[in-house]
Amino acid sequence: MKNIISREIRLNSRPVGTPGQNNFALAETTLPEPIENELLVKNLFMSVDPYMRGRMVDRKSYVPPFQIGQPLEGGSVGEVVQSRNDKFKPGDLVLSMLGWREYFVSNGGGLTRIAPGKVPVQAYLGTLGMPGLTAYCGLLEIGRPAKGETVFVSAAAGAVGSIVCQIAKIKGCRVVGSAGSDEKVAWLKEVAGVDEAFNYKTAGNLIETVGSLCPGGIDVYYENVGGEHLEAALEHMNTYGRLVMCGMIAHYNATERPTGPANLSYVIAKQLKIEGFIVGRFADKMPQFQSDMGKWIAEGTITWKETVLEGIEKAPEAFIGLFKGENFGKMIVKL
Numbered sequence: 001m002k003n004i005i006s007r008e009i010r011l012n013s014r015p016v017g018t019p020g021q022n023n024f025a026l027a028e029t030t031l032p033e034p035i036e037n038e039l040l041v042k043n044l045f046m047s048v049d050p051y052m053r054g055r056m057v058d059r060k061s062y063v064p065p066f067q068i069g070q071p072l073e074g075g076s077v078g079e080v081v082q083s084r085n086d087k088f089k090p091g092d093l094v095l096s097m098l099g100w101r102e103y104f105v106s107n108g109g110g111l112t113r114i115a116p117g118k119v120p121v122q123a124y125l126g127t128l129g130m131p132g133l134t135a136y137c138g139l140l141e142i143g144r145p146a147k148g149e150t151v152f153v154s155a156a157a158g159a160v161g162s163i164v165c166q167i168a169k170i171k172g173c174r175v176v177g178s179a180g181s182d183e184k185v186a187w188l189k190e191v192a193g194v195d196e197a198f199n200y201k202t203a204g205n206l207i208e209t210v211g212s213l214c215p216g217g218i219d220v221y222y223e224n225v226g227g228e229h230l231e232a233a234l235e236h237m238n239t240y241g242r243l244v245m246c247g248m249i250a251h252y253n254a255t256e257r258p259t260g261p262a263n264l265s266y267v268i269a270k271q272l273k274i275e276g277f278i279v280g281r282f283a284d285k286m287p288q289f290q291s292d293m294g295k296w297i298a299e300g301t302i303t304w305k306e307t308v309l310e311g312i313e314k315a316p317e318a319f320i321g322l323f324k325g326e327n328f329g330k331m332i333v334k335l
Contacts, residue, residue, distance in 0.1 A: 004031040004040065008071040008101035009315045015056055018253040018323055023056070024316040027071075031105050038107050039083040043335045046099030046312075047075035047125040048319040049159075053252045062278055074099040075130060077114070077121045088113070095124055102312055102335055119297065126159050126330030127304045128293055130279055134246060135163035136289045137282035139222060140171075142275050143244045147172030149219035152210065152236075154229040156197060157184035157305070159330035160246060164222045165194050166302050173220075176213045178203075178229065180325040187328075191303060206232040217241075226250045231261045237270050245276035253323060305329025 005028055012025040034040050052074060055066045066072050076099035080092040085108050088094070095112040098104045114124050126132060138160075145151055151168040155161045156177025165188065168175045175194040179185050180201055188197040196213040203209040210218075210232040217238035223230060226248030233243065251258050267274060296302040307327045309318045315333045322331055 003033065004103050005029075006031050006101055006103035007312050009312060010071050011056060011066045011068050013068065014058060015053075015253070017255050019053065019056065019316075019320050021316055021320070024072075026313055029101075031103055034082055034084050034105055037085050038105055039085045039088050040081050040103060040105055041078040041094060041096065041098075041111075042081045042103050043076045043078040043099060043101065044093075045077045045122040045125060046315065046333045046335060047129075048315065048322060048331050048333065049074065049131070050247055050249050050252060050322050052319065053323075062280075072100040073097050075125050076100075077124055078104075093121055095129070099333075100312075100315055122306065122308075122330075122332050122334075123304075125332055126306065127163060127297070127302065128290060131159040131330060132163050132293055133282060133286060133289050134279040135160045136167060136293070137279065137285050138244045138246050138277060139164050139167055139220070141282060141285070142277060143220040143222060143242050145171050145173045145220045148174070150174045150176065150214055150216055150238075151220045151222065152214060152218045152233055153177045153222045153224070154233075155179070155224035155247075155249065156188055156192075156194065157181075157328060158224060159304075159327070161222065161224050162188070162192055162304060162329055163302065165192050166296075168220075169193050170296065170301055174216075176210070176218075178210075178225075184328060187305065200229070207235050211236050220244065222246060224249060227258070231263055234261055234263045234266045234272075237266060237272055239270050241270060241272050243272060243274040245274060249323065306332055308332050308334050310334045 010025045013023050015023045058065050080088050093114050151173045153161045153164050157179040165175050176196045177188050177194050178200045185197045185199050188194045206228045214236050218236050219238050221233040221243045223245045224247045227250040305328045318331050318333050
């Protein structure tokens with residue numbers, strides 16, 4: 001096989017505020033043929049996720065920052081097209097963190113073989129992948145909802161939030177979700193089966209809206225947004241309530257440090273538990289997660305939405321769209 005020309009998306013500059021197209025660059029690179037113990041992978045689908053915004057800032061964090069002039073990284077599903085590695089053969093489907101490029105050469109490290117069966121391969125970037133595990137472990141390991149409790153989920157129609165809502169319903173909870181459009185609200189109520197949902201962009205006073213939909217208070221709040229959503233949740237949390245801090249997308253592009261919730265003192269008065277987490281902490285839960293999720297999918301109790309853009313050149317647009325609420329469910333790029 002001749003050398004492969006692969007297109008990739010590189011970080012062109014570090015964003016200030018909301019990322020723009022100028023922060024990314026489409027480039028070509030030439031890959032050599034695999035040598036002994038190596039394999040060539042063609043990416044089929046790649047993921048864009050809000051946490052990647054933090055890696056565009058040059059600061060110490062739980063993952064190293066992206067480097068200017070280098071290709072970005074993220075979850076991807078690819079197909080082995082050439083192999084000189086005994087553990088992989090052409091046609092194998094593999095998960096990796098080497099998205100944002102069309103092809104890559106690997107020694108097999110960091111690759112996970114998948115056999116999706118009846119599930120679309122891109123589901124391993126969403127419902128059966130990192131977002132699904134985030135929803136599953138954040139809710140069940142930290143939120144620990146009990147049957148009959150009320151669970152409030154922000155960004156409830158997103159890749160994580162939509163799965164949180166459905167798992168909470170499976171566990172016998174009353175579920176209330178917020179979303180950014182009437183279409184998303186309708187899907188949450190009619191398809192995902194939540195008890196109440198509202199469009200936060202048109203709801204008016206968020207504290208009043210959440211209070212009217214959670215008349216018995218909130219036992220578990222699954223946080224994906226921050227800002228006014230967090231204040232509204234704190235206002236209506238029940239005593240001994242649990243706040244699962246997964247993400248705060250409302251703050252990711254802030255150019256100044258945002259102010260804290262004005263009603264944070266409720267943490268003391270209501271004896272609340274607030275716990276943040278990084279999904280990697282629950283890597284050992286993956287087998288149980290995939291077993292449970294596979295069962296729920298087969299039973300038809302878990303469903304999901306995807307927003308798919310096509311072409312590597314669309315990856316920046318897909319990523320930027322996350323911060324405008326343009327994704328309905330998981331945002332994916334088909335390569």
